[in-house]
Amino acid sequence: MKEMYVDPGARRFLAAEKAGRKIDVEIKSFVSHSEMRDFEQAIGQYIAYRDVLRKIEPGRDLYLAISEEIYEDLFEEPIGQLIVKNHGIRLIIFNQITEKIVRWIP
Template sequence: MSAKDIYHEHVKHALIKDGWTITHDPFKIEYGPKVLYADLGAEQVFAAEKHERKIVVEVKSFIGASVVTDLEQALGQYILYVDVLSDIEPERIVYLAIREEIFATLFTEPLGQILLRKHRVNLLVFDPEEKEIRQWIP
């Protein structure tokens, strides 16, 4: 199991503040003989509709020497979780949690825009100081 991202607790608190119940910390994914660990699993129950929404969140800080290398690593992990969960827990939606600052820079540039335009990644954009979710981008 890898170390928690430096913004792990920030995202956890932001989800709770947004009405989510943290069900897994970390979220263990067993597939064949391999075990993977996403950062968080959460659920939100809609009482009026009598159904629940389940998500898995992978938190990424993007503080490495290269934002492109960080993006490549984050996308690889994200795609792996999406593909495995589509087989074993298809009701769960996977989100990549990133800071507002990263969204405002990387995802407004052509490299990030193509990912959004082609719906390659679901983003949870958060404010680390306020510990709040700013955007959900499916």
């Protein structure tokens, strides 16, 4: 069986608490020439990390943190909404300038 090595130091990742629940937050930057490619990669990584996290720390929830701009450009589109809903992806949307959270989903 292959092992997945998740190295929080290798990406923008943090652990926190929300309403008494332990959460992990992966902060994604969409910086390549293709936002759709970044979207696909972010969703795939999120699902893989979430599944591993459920096995090793079942009490933690994983959130994907993205900027408002990326949320509006990709995640509010019908394909984005479909994928978020079907895969139960938890999102934190933040303002890139103020670096403040503007929305939690769900």
